[in-house]
Amino acid sequence: MDTDxxxxxxxxxxxxxxxxxxxxxxxxxxxxxxxxxxxxxxxRYSDWHLVRLLAIKAxxxxxxxxxxxxxxxxxxxxxxxxxxxxxTVTTGTDSKRSSALDYIRSLxxxxxxxxxxxxxxxxxxxxxxxxxxxxxxxxxxxxxxGKQAAYQSERQLPAxxxxxxxxxxxxxxxxxxxxxxxxxxxxxxNIANRLREFLIGGQNE
Amino acid sequence: MSDDYGISIIAEFDRELIxxxxxxxxxxxxxxxxxxxxxxxxxxxxxxxxxxxxxASGSMSGPPLDCAQKAxxxxxxxxxxxxKLSLISFSTDVITHLExxxxxxxxxxxxxxxxxxxxxRDHTNLGAGWMKGAECLAQIMDKHPGMHNHVILxxxxxxxxxxxxxxxxxxxxxxxxxxxxATSTVGIGDHYSSEQLQALADHGGGxxxxxxxPHEIIEVVLGELxxxxxxxxxxxxxxxxxxxSIKIENLSDFPTAMNSSSVITHLGMLAPQRNRPVTFxxxxxxxxxxxxxxxxxxxxxxxxxxxxxxxxxxxRRSLKFVNEERNLKQTRKEALSLRVAKCWQSQIVxxxxxxxxxxxxxELARYLDYELRYFTRYCHGLNGTAxxxxxxxxxxxxxxRRWGERSLKDMDHSSYMxxxxxxxxxxxxxxxxxxxx
Numbered sequence: 001m002d003t004d005x006x007x008x009x010x011x012x013x014x015x016x017x018x019x020x021x022x023x024x025x026x027x028x029x030x031x032x033x034x035x036x037x038x039x040x041x042x043x044r045y046s047d048w049h050l051v052r053l054l055a056i057k058a059x060x061x062x063x064x065x066x067x068x069x070x071x072x073x074x075x076x077x078x079x080x081x082x083x084x085x086x087x088t089v090t091t092g093t094d095s096k097r098s099s100a101l102d103y104i105r106s107l108x109x110x111x112x113x114x115x116x117x118x119x120x121x122x123x124x125x126x127x128x129x130x131x132x133x134x135x136x137x138x139x140x141x142x143x144x145x146g147k148q149a150a151y152q153s154e155r156q157l158p159a160x161x162x163x164x165x166x167x168x169x170x171x172x173x174x175x176x177x178x179x180x181x182x183x184x185x186x187x188x189x190n191i192a193n194r195l196r197e198f199l200i201g202g203q204n205e
Numbered sequence: 206m207s208d209d210y211g212i213s214i215i216a217e218f219d220r221e222l223i224x225x226x227x228x229x230x231x232x233x234x235x236x237x238x239x240x241x242x243x244x245x246x247x248x249x250x251x252x253x254x255x256x257x258x259x260x261a262s263g264s265m266s267g268p269p270l271d272c273a274q275k276a277x278x279x280x281x282x283x284x285x286x287x288x289k290l291s292l293i294s295f296s297t298d299v300i301t302h303l304e305x306x307x308x309x310x311x312x313x314x315x316x317x318x319x320x321x322x323x324x325x326r327d328h329t330n331l332g333a334g335w336m337k338g339a340e341c342l343a344q345i346m347d348k349h350p351g352m353h354n355h356v357i358l359x360x361x362x363x364x365x366x367x368x369x370x371x372x373x374x375x376x377x378x379x380x381x382x383x384x385x386x387a388t389s390t391v392g393i394g395d396h397y398s399s400e401q402l403q404a405l406a407d408h409g410g411g412x413x414x415x416x417x418x419p420h421e422i423i424e425v426v427l428g429e430l431x432x433x434x435x436x437x438x439x440x441x442x443x444x445x446x447x448x449x450s451i452k453i454e455n456l457s458d459f460p461t462a463m464n465s466s467s468v469i470t471h472l473g474m475l476a477p478q479r480n481r482p483v484t485f486x487x488x489x490x491x492x493x494x495x496x497x498x499x500x501x502x503x504x505x506x507x508x509x510x511x512x513x514x515x516x517x518x519x520x521r522r523s524l525k526f527v528n529e530e531r532n533l534k535q536t537r538k539e540a541l542s543l544r545v546a547k548c549w550q551s552q553i554v555x556x557x558x559x560x561x562x563x564x565x566x567x568e569l570a571r572y573l574d575y576e577l578r579y580f581t582r583y584c585h586g587l588n589g590t591a592x593x594x595x596x597x598x599x600x601x602x603x604x605x606r607r608w609g610e611r612s613l614k615d616m617d618h619s620s621y622m623x624x625x626x627x628x629x630x631x632x633x634x635x636x637x638x639x640x641x642x
Contacts, residue, residue: 062372084368088376100354100384101343104336107377112336112367 008045017053024053032056032071034200054086062088075193078167084112166192169199212438212475213238214504216520219542223498223524224532227491231524232456232545235443237472237504238480242437251510252287253433254305254345254352255280256338257426259323260360260393261294266325268419269393273359274320276426281316283430284308289352291341292319295334296326297366305345331360331401332368336377339386346385351510354386355411355433357426361393364401375404379460379471382410385512387439387474391416391425395611403621407460410440410473412627415618417611421631428630432476439474440514441506443483448498450490456548457483457624458555472625475506482626484548492526499523543589549580550593551620554638557600558617561608570604577601592637599639612641 014021027033033052036043052074059070074082087107098106166174166188174192179185215236223229257280259265259273277292284290285308292303302319306312338356346354368374378388388409390402393416406413414425446467447453453468455461459481460471472481489498504517527535553576560569577597584590608616616638622629 081368081370081373084373085370088373098384099343099347100339100381100386101347103380103384104340104343107336112333 007047008050010043010045013045013050013053016050017057019053019057027053027056027067030067030071031197031200032067032074051083051086054089055082058085058089072193075196164188168192168196172199211240211515212441212504212506212517213240214443214502214517214520216500216502216522217538217541218522218524219545220535220537221524222527222532222535223489223492224529225492225494225526226529227489229489229524229532231487231489232542233445233485233487233500233522234482234541234544235445235485235502235504236480236482237441237443237475239437239475239477241478251351251353252285252289252349253430254289254342254349254354255430255433256291256293256342256356258293258295258334258338258356258358260329260331260334260358260362261296261300261323261326262329262362263296263325263327264396265361265393269361269422270323270325272419272422273393273426274323276359276423277320277323278317279423279427280430281306281308281313281320283427283434284313289345289349290316291338291345292316293334293338293341294323294326295330295337297328297330298326299330299333299337301337301341304341328366329360329362329364330366331358331362331364332374333366334358335374335388335405339381339388342386343384350512353433353436353439353509356386356388356409357391357411357429358388358402358405359391359393359422359426360402361397363396363398369401371398371400371404374401375408375460378405378407378409382408382440382471387411389414389429391422391429392614393419393422395614399614399617407458408471410471412473412625413618413621414630415614416631417614418633421633424632425630432628432630435476436474436509437477438506439509441472441475441481441504443470443472443502443504444468445470445485446501447487448490451498452488454486455483456486456545456552458552458621459483459625474509479628480626482544482548484545486549487524489524494526494528497523497525539587542583542587546580546584546587546590546593547623549583550597551624553580553597554600554616554620555624557604558613558620561604562613564607566605566607570601573597573601573604596637596639600642603642608642612638615641 008016010021010024013019013024017024019027024033028035033049037046038044055074056070059065059073065073077085163175163177164179164185166176168174174188174195176188179188215238217234219232219234223231257277259270259277261270265273280290288308289305290303290308291301291305294300294302302322303316306316335356335358338358342354342356346352363369381388388405389411390406391414392399392402395417399413403413412429414429416422416425444467449466453463455468455470457470462469468485470483472483475481492498500522502520502522505514506517507514553573557569557573560566560572577594580597581594584594615635619635619638621627
């Protein structure tokens with residue numbers, strides 16, 4: 001799916017996702033969705049908007065998340081993951097009409113491509129994992145496994161030398177060196193979230 | 206009840222009378238069983254179409270990968286000439302080493318050479334590896350319909366590349382299961398992602414195996430292959446229709462779809478003489494003494510290698526409203542109540558594992574206190590349940606700290622096996638998980 005090609009009106013998006021037009025507008029106001037690709041009376045929306053709306057639908061209908069939780073969840077997901085989430089809605093349950101091979105071919109090639117997950121969540125996972133290991137009785141007992149070794153090798157540099165990357169939008173990234181505590185990490189994630197909201201909101205203005 | 210070589214289904218309540226003033230809690234067990242089939246009466250076995258998908262991330266190097274290779278070689282040697290094997294390894298990239306080789310001696314040699322070439326690489330793109338395995342099977346299915354198609358995925362880690370969300374993996378596993386490709390998973394060591402592998406196995410109609418030690422990889426993979434060779438039915442589902450005023454909960458943790466008056470539970474596959482019980486907890490509304498709440502239960506399945514679903518006969522059961530005196534005087538079915546207690550305890554343990562893993566220790570203590578109150582009352586006077594209560598009390602005493610990952614895995618896995626009546630293919634017997642806490 002070419003996620004940047006502008007091609008839909010609000011009504012088209014509504015028909016494709018089942019969300020009412022006013023609900024889609026409210027998503028834009030709440031920062032769940034950025035504004036249209038082209039402004040004016042005949043505002044157009046791209047596949048990016050369609051994918052994001054389908055992902056919102058999956059999170060709302062299947063996981064029962066609130067819109068605030070959905071916003072937080074989407075902020076922590078990479079574009080590949082959001083696309084995969086959207087596909088869980090579009091692939092539906094029409095098993096009688098397609099074979100396993102048709103189903104696999106219907107998936108977007110990007111879904112299962114070898115792309116790295118969102119750098120923020122990966123780095124955060126590594127960070128919190130190492131914090132957990134410090135705190136857990138298991139690490140006190142000196143348990144050493146291949147996986148733990150793998151985490152350690154990812155963090156072989158001292159914390160003061162390690163860069164953490166926070167993706168703000170597909171085009172903007174924040175890099176921070178020397179995060180040494182969970183509190184500092186949480187603060188940087190908060191700053192990244194606010195910056196993201198500021199940037200996404202800016203497109204509406 | 207069963208048809209010729211079909212599935213039999215039994216449905217029973219632990220007690221059949223309910224208080225007219227409402228809020229009675231009753232348990233319904235629906236037990237689905239495959240028949241014993243004499244060797245001379247067996248239908249011709251459907252050939253296997255298996256994809257072995259092996260994690261080749263760096264952490265697999267050494268004994269885990271060696272044993273995975275031995276397991277793969279064992280699968281090659283056990284293949285019948287009309288069966289097919291695909292071999293995929295994944296790390297950051299995905300490599301297809303073998304695509305649909307048969308158990309023919311000349312091809313076996315080529316397969317063993319390819320297995321020998323497996324080398325550890327770097328990250329863990331589990332989703333892409335699994336999907337490539339499914340794609341290999343799907344291509345063979347198109348050319349050779351009527352096979353038994355199954356992905357067996359082995360991993361020691363947490364996917365950190367590509368699709369990593371258990372819900373997304375589960376969704377695709379379910380879609381492929383309904384199209385004839387099932388998935389089982391083998392978690393290796395102490396640091397595999399239970400959530401990701403459990404989602405693939407649960408929704409894929411297979412089973413998650415735990416291989417704590419490298420040699421257990423061989424045991425569970427070859428055991429799984431043997432089970433697949435024996436399996437007669439797949440994609441089994443139980444449909445329970447109930448009055449909308451009832452509150453209902455599935456204690457067995459099978460994948461479930463529910464609306465206001467029916468619940469469909471997917472039980473996966475069954476080999477001869479194996480059974481899958483599913484236990485429901487029902488909370489009843491008020492009613493008039495003498496009236497009844499009616500339930501309808503049916504089961505459907507596919508025979509291995511066939512695409513049409515077979516529909517079993519309908520069963521009807523009911524709960525009858527009575528006054529307080531009759532309700533209190535009724536006796537319960539002891540053996541069924543003991544099975545319910547085991548299933549319930551397993552559900553509690555698995556929930557506690559989730560909470561402990563997330564370090565939600567206050568919530569864990571609160572949840573255990575709440576459940577223990579009702580569980581102890583249910584077990585009062587029921588033979589065989591003292592140990593179950595003792596384990597939960599022991600867990601409560603240790604609820605104020607994080608448990609080790611191996612303890613969490615042992616608790617989760619043994620409870621999962623109890624809940625869904627799965628067979629442990631490992632030869633080393635495990636003691637009570639409470640000792641390791």
